[in-house]
Amino acid sequence: MKSINIYERGGTLYIDARTEDKRLRLSTKLKNSPEALQFVKENYKLFIKDRQEALNAFYGLAIPKETIKKPLYKPIKELSLHKKEHTKSSNNEINEVLQDLFQEKQTLKPNTLLSYKIFMKQFKEFCIMQNITQFRDFTRKNCFDFITFLKTKNNKNSTIKLKIAMLRHLFEYAIKLELIEKNIIFMPKMSQSIEELEKAELKPFDLDQVKLLLLNAKGELRSFLTIAFFTGLRTGEILGLKKEDINLDKNKASIKRTLSQNKMINAPKTKSSYRVIDILPIIRAELIQLMNQEGEFLIQKSRQRLRSDFINLQKSLNIQPLRRLYDTRHSFASIMLSKGEEPMWISKIMLGHCNLNQTFATYAKYLPKKVENRALFLKDFDLCENFA
Known part of the structure; x- marks a missing residue:
């Protein structure tokens, strides 16, 4: 000891x-x-x-x-x-447990670890404001107050839900340490405003808009959009692509990493996100050009710069509403499904979903339109002779 x-x-x-x-x-x-x-x-x-x-x-x-x-x-x-004294010093119970928990999280992805760091900083700030130094002093009312506090920090509803989940995990940790007997943390139902609902709704580009964007995009933005629209890769997965990941002989690309908003190299989002995708002929020429450039990564431009250039391009073409870079992924899925491409290929190979249910839950409305007359091959299939 x-x-x-x-x-x-x-x-x-x-x-x-x-x-x-x-x-x-x-x-x-x-x-x-x-x-x-x-x-x-x-x-x-x-x-x-x-x-x-x-x-x-x-x-x-x-x-x-x-x-x-x-x-x-x-x-x-x-x-x-x-x-134990109820002080705001680093020796108080909550600060000590936060420090211990953060040390245990060191094996997490850098991006996830950063999220925990931000949450812990805000939670400590809230506890100082409320003069809370021990877990048993935290009440259900404090849970509501913490949500209000997070809103003043301009956190979106989705971010607040994530931080409340982290808070609940923190209190579970305190239970294991026998500092408290039960977990009082809960997430009240949060109604979304019309603006939030509209923002959350998928807004994929149609094929004509995709063509218009690619004909007018320049430089690395054009390269990024070509890859994005015809692979369905996530933004971070494209920015994380290295030349060594591309096999032009077999027309395959290996997805091994993702580049975060903060330029941190992370593992792919989920286990199924590790995958080898098909390189369609339409993006082959773009990849050859990128392979001949200097640098380890295919795309050198930052996410922030790409985002800004993409917004400006949409404005110049009078495309409304304005979409995010991530909507290129939705566009790939919706276009491919609507054109009758194999759902399993779209889901597992290209999107990296764990199963078809995940794909259909998001993109079912983009499946080909209903056909009035099904199973036409049975038209001349006569069963009457079996009963003669």
Whole structure:
């Protein structure tokens, strides 16, 4: 053990044990008293190993293998007893747990880790405003107040839902540390405004608009749009493409990474996002040109610059409403489905969806229009002769 700290919370004794790479907080279930404190000091390892055996020994319900008439283990210098103070210092309970949880999240994707960092910063700011230093002081009303606080930070509803999910995860972590007994965090139903609903609605380009955009786009924007419209790749997946990922001999491209908004290289979004897509003839010439340029990545221009150029292009062509770069992916899916291309190819190979249900849930309305007369091959199939 690197250090052992014994302290009181709510009249109960707790053990805080630290090693080089791990930390354990444990309630002893013993009310603070001189006898209990002395027993915990002498037997803290037994509590960590088997708390119930330690409690049985304390109450005389069972005698452990070692005698309890003398200390089972020598106390160490780091042992101390104190009450946790409700301060705004870095030693308060919430700050300490946030720090521990953040350390456990270090294996996450850089983008996800950044999201946790932003959430934790905002949650600490909120707790300081509300003078909250312990998890048990956080109430259901505080949950509503935190949502209001996030709205003042101009968070969208979807972002707020994500941060409340992170908050719930934080409180689950606190339960494991036995700092609280139940998780009170919940996400109230949030109604979307008409503007939000309109913004969330898919607005794919039709084939004529795609042609118009590509005929008028210049430079790397044209290259990006050509790849985007005819592969269905996500924006980050295109920006993450390297020359080594392209196999022009087999007309294949391997999707191995994505480039985030903050220029961080991440793994693809999901397991099914790792895939090898087909290079259609219409983008082959564009790829050859990009392969002959300097640089490791196919597209050198930043996402922000591409976004700005794309908006300006739409305005110059009087295309309304204005769409995002990501809508090129929706356009690929809707056009391919409406033209009768194989849904499984669109879904699994090109879009990287885990199954067809995911594709149909989003793009079902773009499937070919209803046919009035189905199964025409059965027209001359006569069953009457079977009953002769």
